[in-house]
Amino acid sequence: MAGLFGTSAATAAASSTTGDTSKDVEVSQLPGDSISDLSFCPTADFLAVASWDKKVYIYEVNGSGASGKWFFEMPGHVLCVAWSTDGTRVAAGDSTGVCSMVDLSKTAPGAATATQVAGHTDPNNQAITPAVKCVRFFQSAGKEILATGSWDKTVKFWDLTSPTPLGTLECGERVYTMDVKNDLLVVGTAERHIHIINLKDPTKIYKTITSPLKWQTRVVSCFSDATGFAVGSIEGRCAIQYVEDKDTSLNFSFKCHRQQDPNTRDIAKVYSVNAISFHPIHGTFSTAGSDGTFHFWDKDAKHRLKGYPEVGGSITATAFSRDGNIFAYAVSYDWSKGYSHNTPQNPIKLKLHPVIGDECKPRPGSKKR
Template sequence: MSLFGNASSAASPANATQGDTSKDVQVKDGPEDSISDLAFSPMSEHLAVSSWDKKVRIYEIDAQGQSQGKALFEHEGPVLNCAWSKDGSKVFGAGADKAARMLDLGANTTQAQQVAAHDAPIRCIETLQIQGNNMLVTGSWDKTVKYWDLRQAQPAMTVNCQDRIYCMDIRDSMLVVGTADRYVDVINVNNPGSFYKTIQSPLKWQTRTVACFADATGYAMGSIEGRCAIQYVEERDQSSNFSFKCHRQNLPNQRDGSNVYSVNAISFHPIHGTFSTAGSDGTFHFWDKDAKHRLKGYPESGGSIPATCFNRNGNIFAYAVSYDWHKGYAHNSPTYPNKIMLHPITGDECKPRPGGKKR
């Protein structure tokens, strides 16, 4: 039985880079306000969703792409990020209430436990292991990154950054933190209290999102001016760094004019190492960084895409369609789309381009 029923057909050779969203399935009973983050469990087909309606919801997804709500917990303000424990037993949320909260899915309770606190809204949350211990790391607009041992009320360590934390990602022992004023800090979590490397983004405008390569040799970052940068960490690989334009729309009858949109989300495929970008223009694309090639581009979804993620096997790509606040509260509307879509990965959609450079 194929995923999502009869969704196994790939794009026709005549239009090989045009993606198809006709088999995409909407998640039932979605959030009541803008969606801020999506995270699949590393152990099962469960999707966590954080939202501006102050809730984190957990859905179970079956082989036909049908969804069922399984649990939820609440914050005291908009939830800005969510994450799973490595064993898939716990879900975490981080929010504007300056708190991080945890729901233990095996504890038979809907009450979330507060597990972290900052002096300003917590923008980012990730789980990690340090010396065999399961830990939590949070990044806040109070300009700090904090590590938390869930057995203790106080942070195990605090790292002061240059400015407010806007985005963060972790892969293996590499933690990448993007802040205001375009700083990017790379931390080796085996030495969690110091920066392994700090740069200012090669992109000229505000950093919006960052995602680590599947092999943890570098990261991709997106900015508000429709550009993405591929950055390797080690000096020996710096010649492979590059940036490219994306999420721009050419204006009719203007030779050089284009509308420029924010790159809101970047997600790496867990198997193939290719990646997606999604933006305020309502589109998403799949890319092969080694071949410097766009694999697929998809039609507009009817609203901005603020968040994306692949499941653990890489055969489902989840994307949220909702207001991303890039024009402020005055441009939000009750009629704006607010939904989560599940896209079945089929054929060669996310496979690297044949003959591309291998690392």
């Protein structure tokens, strides 16, 4: 079902739901290349940032903004970053198939040395590098487990004590995106496959669906209560999907991150949905795209809460802080037009948006499902 939120992002921007970015704080110490991923620490006010400059940056976030606390280097371009569930360690995956980790509880501020804890290699020795595109931590039987998703078409699970994975999930296609919440793992691959996994049995696919969106999957993000997930595509659409068959009547999709021609009111441009983040307290969520805008939504009320003005470049990654009071977003080149368009003129920004008042609160009277 398209258009359930009633209006496109461009039309709604002129309405009373227009949000304010005037209080957003810009981080001054920035990576030297595009930002690929953001992750807030679950136990403290730290933000980890992955960059194509082959580094991971960890910032300490405070009332006035953020300051650089640690950084570490990787062999290749860093594509993903995640915190351990206890907030002491940061893992990152890169374009060479390496996943490395730093224990910050044992590391003085400044340059840190990362240790490789996982990796993917191409068994056929083909030219395509099996990059680690996604990393996530989760708890299983009281142990910390690291999941790595790769272009080698697998997700591997590691207990961080052995160079051999605990298990491997065959995904059939390249892993583009994945997310974890409680016992739910959702993996989005090439060819629009979406695998749903119960982490109590992580090497077995619970269910596979074809994305309800007709174009390439860009991002998946689990609901705060782990009953389902959101999917974003390169064609300016988002889908809300529940895990169990009994809830399929609640599934829907809607258009977003599109610009209308002001004269004809036809859709003039369609942009990729690059990032989706769920608010940890309210269960509402954000979308952000190549059009340089972000929006907050209430999936239960099928209602857009706020839409924000264009920020001067593609938004490549987003994250909410542990209490949901800060929404971080990265502005940088998103590689959608290839290497030749990655010029010095493309902005690189990291901004912190204070979540004030009812910006992310569900619509009054909305029915939780």
